[in-house]
Amino acid sequence: xxxxxxxxxxxYSESRQLGAFSQVQFGINDRLFLQVAGRLDQASAFxxxxxxxxxxxxxxSYVLSEEPFFAxxxxxxxxxxxxxxxxxxxxxxxxxxxxxxxxxEPFAITETAVGAGVVPGRLGNLDLRAxxxxxxxxxxxxxxxxxxxxxxxxxxxxxxxxxxxxRPLPASLGFAQNPFVNIGEIVNRGFEVxxxxxxxETPNFGWEARLAFNTLHNEITDLGDVDxxxxxxxxxxxxxxxxxxxxxIREIITNPTTAATQCRPGQTACAIVADSLxxxxxxxxxxxxxxxxxxxxxxxxxxxxxxxxxxxxxxxNNSDQFRERQFGTGENWIRRDxxxxxxxxxxxxxxxxxEETGGAVNASAINEAYIERADFxxxxxxxxxxxxxxxxxxxxxxxxxxxxxxxxxxxxxxxxTGGDPExxxxxxxxxxxxxxxxxxxxxxxxxxxxxxx
Numbered sequence: 177x178x179x180x181x182x183x184x185x186x187x188y189s190e191s192r193q194l195g196a197f198s199q200v201q202f203g204i205n206d207r208l209f210l211q212v213a214g215r216l217d218q219a220s221a222f223x224x225x226x227x228x229x230x231x232x233x234x235x236x237s238y239v240l241s242e243e244p245f246f247a248x249x250x251x252x253x254x255x256x257x258x259x260x261x262x263x264x265x266x267x268x269x270x271x272x273x274x275x276x277x278x279x280x281e282p283f284a285i286t287e288t289a290v291g292a293g294v295v296p297g298r299l300g301n302l303d304l305r306a307x308x309x310x311x312x313x314x315x316x317x318x319x320x321x322x323x324x325x326x327x328x329x330x331x332x333x334x335x336x337x338x339x340x341x342x343r344p345l346p347a348s349l350g351f352a353q354n355p356f357v358n359i360g361e362i363v364n365r366g367f368e369v370x371x372x373x374x375x376x377e378t379p380n381f382g383w384e385a386r387l388a389f390n391t392l393h394n395e396i397t398d399l400g401d402v403d404x405x406x407x408x409x410x411x412x413x414x415x416x417x418x419x420x421x422x423x424x425i426r427e428i429i430t431n432p433t434t435a436a437t438q439c440r441p442g443q444t445a446c447a448i449v450a451d452s453l454x455x456x457x458x459x460x461x462x463x464x465x466x467x468x469x470x471x472x473x474x475x476x477x478x479x480x481x482x483x484x485x486x487x488x489x490x491x492x493n494n495s496d497q498f499r500e501r502q503f504g505t506g507e508n509w510i511r512r513d514x515x516x517x518x519x520x521x522x523x524x525x526x527x528x529x530x531e532e533t534g535g536a537v538n539a540s541a542i543n544e545a546y547i548e549r550a551d552f553x554x555x556x557x558x559x560x561x562x563x564x565x566x567x568x569x570x571x572x573x574x575x576x577x578x579x580x581x582x583x584x585x586x587x588x589x590x591x592x593t594g595g596d597p598e599x600x601x602x603x604x605x606x607x608x609x610x611x612x613x614x615x616x617x618x619x620x621x622x623x624x625x626x627x628x629x
Contacts, residue, residue, distance in 0.1 A: 229308070
């Protein structure tokens with residue numbers, strides 16, 4: 177009863193990366209530009225049989241408005257026009273230790289002491305290589321009405337192949353971890369659009385504005401021979417990477433007569449749920465944008481503002497789930513009979529019945545009520561800056577001076593009931609799209625004095 181257990185361990189890790197990059201750019205008459213580049217990479221995380229990988233890049237830009245014929249064909253309206261396109265490949269090396277086949281594990285030396293040892297970790301992969309991405313982008317930049325209005329439009333299409341995944345192995349093989357393999361494919365494509373405008377220009381008042389937005393289509397197109405994996409944030413062909421999947425609620429029954437035939441014995445109400453996981457919502461926003469504007473009054477007073485928004489994505493509100501169903505301290509649980517309808521109480525707390533088997537389903541497996549739309553519009557910043565007259569700033573020995581009053585995160589418009597729809601995530605949860613007792617972004621008021629010498 178007085179024995180002490182001694183432990184020992186040792187770990188050593190070394191990684192090496194080697195890369196070479198070269199680029200050349202040609203210009204013809206300051207109108208046509210061609211860029212050619214290439215990068216060669218190798219890393220110690222690759223398998224022994226994996227060769228270095230080469231990533232080429234090609235870009236072209238043509239300032240069409242510099243051609244002599246352009247001004248004659250587009251007088252006044254279209255002042256500048258540049259066409260551009262690019263194609264290239266990228267590579268992502270495996271993480272350090274991806275080809276490691278053993279794990280540190282102590283073993284017994286005597287009855288009271290242990291020493292450093294190893295056990296089989298994962299089956300090695302001599303062919304493990306980099307993930308590869310191929311992207312094409314094309315677009316144009318245009319100026320209208322003497323550059324009072326500018327427009328930038330881009331289309332991108334990227335395909336990532338040889339995605340590094342873990343291939344499941346039977347536990348009976350004796351390895352503690354699954355091996356890394358190159359398998360799978362993901363596509364990302366969309367548009368990026370931005371418009372700039374000098375709306376008003378007078379000696380005593382100026383107004384400039386910028387509107388930008390982008391779309392995103394993200395989809396897993398191939399998982400090879402790896403079955404769909406993940407629970408709430410699932411990886412499955414035909415859906416976004418990490419898209420939310422749950423056992424959806426088919427029907428909420430509150431009528432005791434109906435409940436007697438469809439719910440469990442003795443239940444007067446219940447929720448009928450799907451037998452398996454089903455797609456419920458996006459992990460990544462498919463549309464996001466920004467609007468910024470500035471106004472200048474009497475040359476010395478400047479007002480600026482900034483709005484951001486994102487839409488068509490979900491967040492798991494694990495804060496409410498934890499407070500209500502695990503700790504029993506959330507308001508929706510304590511006052512459930514006062515503030516929640518009968519349907520909403522059952523939707524959150526059950527009882528739940530499997531539609532196929534008729535068996536009871538644990539409430540912890542049904543999270544539809546806590547996965548919420550996280551669309552939002554946020555007033556990111558509003559600032560007022562006054563540039564002091566030169567004579568006033570010279571009294572302080574400064575060449576110039578200005579005073580700024582600003583507010584950040586001043587307003588938020590969203591239907592999300594959690595702390596903040598822009599959470600970065602909670603450690604330990606799939607893809608970090610889960611809010612768990614996180615602190616929302618603070619609203620800040622800032623006063624600043626700038627002096628130039």
